[in-house]
Amino acid sequence: MTPKTLRLGTRRSLLAMTQSRIVAAELGRSRPDVSIEIIGIETKGDKLLDVPLHEIEGKEFFTAELDEALLEGRVDFTVNSLKDMSIERHPELHTAAIPARAEPHDVIVFGPSGTRKLLHGGTITIGSSSLRRLENIPPFLAQALPHGAGASFADIRGNVNTRLSRLHDPEGGSRHFDAVVLAFAGIERLLGDQFARDEVKGLLSGTKLMLLPLSLCPTAPGQGALSIECRRADRLTTSVLQKLHDPAAHEAVSMERALLIKHGGGCHQKFGATASNHKLLGLILHTRGPTESGMRIDGMHWSIPEPRKCPALDRIAAWDGSAWRNTLTSHRIATGLPENMRGKPVFVSHSRAVDDSMLPSLRSARVWTSGVQSWFRLARLGVFVEGCAEGLGFDHLSPVFSSGLAGLGDMSDWTVLTHKHAENDWLARGCSVLPSYRLERTGGGATDKMRGAIKQATHVFWSSGSQFDELKDLVSHDAVHACGPGKTAVRIRNKGIKPFVFPSKEEWKKWIDTH
Template sequence: MRTSLRIGTRASLLAVTQSTWVKDRIEQAHPGVRVELVKITTKGDRILDVPLAKVGGKGLFVKEIEDALLAGEVDLAVHSMKDVPTELPAGLHVGIVPQRETPYDAFLSVKYGSIAALPTGATVGTSSLRRRSQLAAMRPDLSIVDLRGNIDTRLRKLDEGVFDAIILAGAGLHRLGLEARITTLLEPPLMLPAIGQGALGIELRRDDAELLAGMQFLHHPATAVAVAAERAFLLRLEGGCQVPIGAHATLAGDILSLTGLIASVDGRELIKDTATALAGQAAKLGGDLAETLLNRGGKAILDAVYCAGSSGG
């Protein structure tokens, strides 16, 4: 390993916390290596007054970091895998996937213990069309409102009574030491998470074999296989923007199980199924399950979403 490394990261508290976790482990595994965090502001970080569903495009939280990686300004990048597009720039790859945190969404409320306990008309905040659609399918009587900003901002709005409940990724709360704020985790089948949720991806230049070898100690094959199946599912479904799609893969021995979801934004149409395969067939499993859902009515749902110009995950 070289004696100094630069990690490209978003400047948000969660992103810096995740990148610091990687930094600390590199320095523990390779004494003498000095690791520096290079904080980069992305388009997704700059646009806070518009719902993600209206911004559109791919790579809102990674493009500027990837540009720095390609330019040699940083040596590696640490991303939340759910933010990473399924198609990467030529010359880059996600070579290391550490062990996954909880992939599930978290329900947070000061007054109510579950989604079922919310009264009719209760206001729930979320920044994700995927969460919105599944919530609406469960509880069409709720008022679901867009919620942007960092985790502190979202928690403050909850505490101030702006929302009766909010839904956040459980992994981020765990990584920030805020797990005590979680009222309950929304485990499947109640709600399917985003593709890659809870997993980190370490992106490298393809020609940097030395760094890839030096980072292998952080790679978690079971997580990488599960995330590969989920991303293959998304790749087959993805058009010009993100849509209400969810997936969750688990590995038990050599058997990989994948559950996938396509939903309309209003939650009135929701198609879900589960398939299994051997671990070595992750990409095929994801693609085949996507094809199954498309043939069962998913294509019509996605076409309607794309025609409406919606996006968001």
């Protein structure tokens, strides 16, 4: 027997109603024989908008009233943002499904006044009440903002559209902010909802976005994921809801929330924890910030491959290609950019691809880069960077690039600044490429000493595809190849070799040490 109508309980905020409509639509596709009635319920967190959540006593600020309606049978299931859910739930309730997760990043939305201050190095007032965000974002912005711009933070509460509206309030007034910090997923969902889209598009007019890197600014555990709950004894409703369950999302948020179980959860925590899935590396968990005891849990955690020795040798001789790359010098082969770059997406593969002649064009373009260190160097040159790939490869950002919020179009819209040896790889993607420099060793190619070291190596870490092309024939056929997760891995695989892929050379070195 299947229920014909299920009552969905949700908060009444614009985002909560949008998320509930998304779930209702998904259920309609998976179970067209079941209709969904959405019932809005006001919660304590919706009423107390003038006090930061960490100053309010108790917990379940956004879920207590929904739980009550569910337990009393006034609704059949509820939809909540998972980050708002406490670890300890009522024993008569259970999570029937965690749907596919949206992008978990935080994003800073700079309003018109904030955008002007970015150009002149002023101090930008940013709205956020999250202790976690206040812990991790300020030190990041100290290096990430261009022109030496500063940042100060002030408390802000309210729904997404309410917070965005304060970017457009009169400057100098008590309600005005230059920027606000929000969850990327929330804005993206609102832009996809027919009832919210026009309002949110209007509020985003004249703004700039900055996607915060998970390595330095991990988010609240569970951010970007939804929790669909029902009564544990209601097997019929559970069976309907389970159609939406996504095992990958469940695995990621379980990894994050395990830290809340270990260290305590809620709005009082200052640490962030975000697990993201990489197609070559699997789940990567970024954590940063102090626990309530004051212990910092900064780091990256992932499933390290099983150590493997070179089959023909009973020893380890590791060769680190990144050390070889440090002996290279760059030679400029192109300068300048087209003048009409305003609003066009540009990917800077390394900050050394940029020279002073390019800065006027880059300052009007939408700039993304490969990692946080290149980001910081570009910021010192006065370039506003929207986000970076965190050393995990351009493709890792594909879901962000294709989103309605980022609005970056397809590859044909991009210009990539890179070195000469990488030109063909990028051209194959269909984008415009400016190879602005080439890398050369002083005195020519590999030295005899270097060749000898490579020939004796049992484990090799390739730092670039061009390095692999130049030196691969020197490596023993039994050697264990490794590299980072970007284009180098693709290049090596195309040659019929399956390398071990690591997030960084440091992680490779740790792996070598476990042998």
